Amino acid sequence: MIRLEDTYRHKGQRRELVNLLRKKGITDEGVLNVINAIPRHFFFESALHSHAYEDKAFPIGEGQTISQPYTVAFQTELLEVKQGDKILEIGTGSGYQAAVLFLLGAEVHSIEYQPKLYERTKKFLPRLGININFYQGDGSKGLPAQAPFDKIIVTAGAPVVPHSLLEQLNVNGILVIPVGDRNSQKMLKLTKVSPTEIMQEEYDNFAFVPLLGDEGWKPSK
Template sequence: MQDNYRHKGKRQQLVKTVKKKGITDKAVLDAIGKIPRHLFMDSSFEDHAYQDKAFPIAADQTISQPYTVAFQTEKLEIEKGDKVLEIGTGSGYQTAVLCELGAKVYSIERQRELYRKTKMFLNKIGYRPKHLSFGDGYKGMPDYAPFDKIIVTAGAPFVPKDLLGQLKVGGRMVIPVGDDVQTMTLFIRKSPTEFDKTEFGQFRFVPLLGDKN
């Protein structure tokens, strides 16, 4: 598949939609407007790629709704050079948004099929995370910690202590917490033992799974 003027036009419409829903961060909006989302999806969904909806991808997972991607990213307050841990590489779309913002991305995926496919695909289209690994998102990446920011892109039934422990003091973590429906939650680490917690609206994600492969 190619990226043509029609796709670019549809992306600008998507940016307007996301903006109307309350996203104000210009860098995040620019990233949504630049990244060819249709390339991250099965070709049968190409005509729907720039709707503000989630769609199925391999391994019974989904590519998140663009608004959700923008919302989580905006709450992270990414600065160029930030070291970011992403739990759930998935299609790689969120990874690409973080790379576009200048973050150094460390991403982990527990579906082997998806991990292999996405790793090759991201390289092919020029988005290169610092480290992409196959493993258990609940455990994070202790070898590369601490992180400036952490983003969890699957519904967590509880907040994994390992992830909070891998956040720098002053760092931000955005995680959807809950079983069937999740509450988007922001943690800011104030000290080695203190965290500020803010809850936002409800979202729906595929579940965060342990290392069962």
Template sequence: MAADTYKTKGMRQVLINSLRKKGITHERVLEAMNKVPRHLFLDSAFLSYAYQDKAFNIGEGQTISQPYTVAYQSSLLDVQIGEKVLEIGTGSGYQASVLIEMGANLYTIEYNRKLYEKAKHLLQKLKYKGNFIYGDGSQGFTPSAPYHKILVTAGAPTVPHTLVEQLAEGGRLVIPVGNLQSQQMYCIDKLPNGKIKETALDFFVFVPLLGKYGWDK
């Protein structure tokens, strides 16, 4: 495994500074992202690109999200130390690492077995402790519900009712919803009285959410 050197730490700091300029103000998110060595989640040939604010292909038709997108979603999620968090779409494991750095008791589920095995192996090597699940994230993960926070890192056609049901009262779901070309970020809060509050935010482009309540029909 490649090292995390003074050079890569410096490149990471430049990225964090650029995220600040783009409007990311959540200090704990920025601190967490400054600790996670993003270059280790990419092929070593891409080292010089690892800290650009761009998404990259990681195989299996999936990508490692653009750092701005990770920062945006993580800021909305606003994880507090010790909260039980469900991530739908482990992918490379980069977003999962950021959530763990923020103090999440993380459950992360991946639909693609190759990516599941690869991310689990890498995060364990990096000493990031989480609960790794192979399965259909569009259905959530009932055995460990309810969750304080749920984060979906793929574009959904609709908000899966299963995920809303698995939110604890006072919990929050962050999910991009739309078509295969563009999705709008939604922040869904389950209020203490059990009512649901939806807030529609900015537009992004994600890979499609697969599974029963995703784009697999």
């Protein structure tokens, strides 16, 4: 088993990263405190440890990436996480975003499309004391068996907002999702004001890997 070490150097790099996120406009102290607490280098191959606290996305295999810290912080801030929120995460990936949500006090349900990533992260996160609910499958359709959810976060770019996700959201719930083409997506925050009314807010453009599935992009053959 790989030994996980969090040194003074790593902690200093995290403080610098948090300062950078503040300069970029992240104001939620809860989000910043959690990012300061999570050893992001644990989520990287050892050869890439020196890059773990750069504000960049990095590949994690299976055509997926660990999102840049600013993106994680931005999406999490939009989600307005409250203690005890039941949150669905679409795209477990490395598990870093799920760890952020868990440490903010959420009950996290996370679904991953890629079987190998699902197996790897399901084994890895509990080693850090991060206990979430793992699922493997088509996240574009949500997780109807566990619905409804207070919040839903999508960490892959969708061509449209999947109708299934809005259906699985509680009234007053929030969905944060990047929507656009395969190269660039606009970040959307959708609040379910009533069973039939959605309030939509638009933010900056980001670049995510594609959301694969029936209500996302069709996988390449």
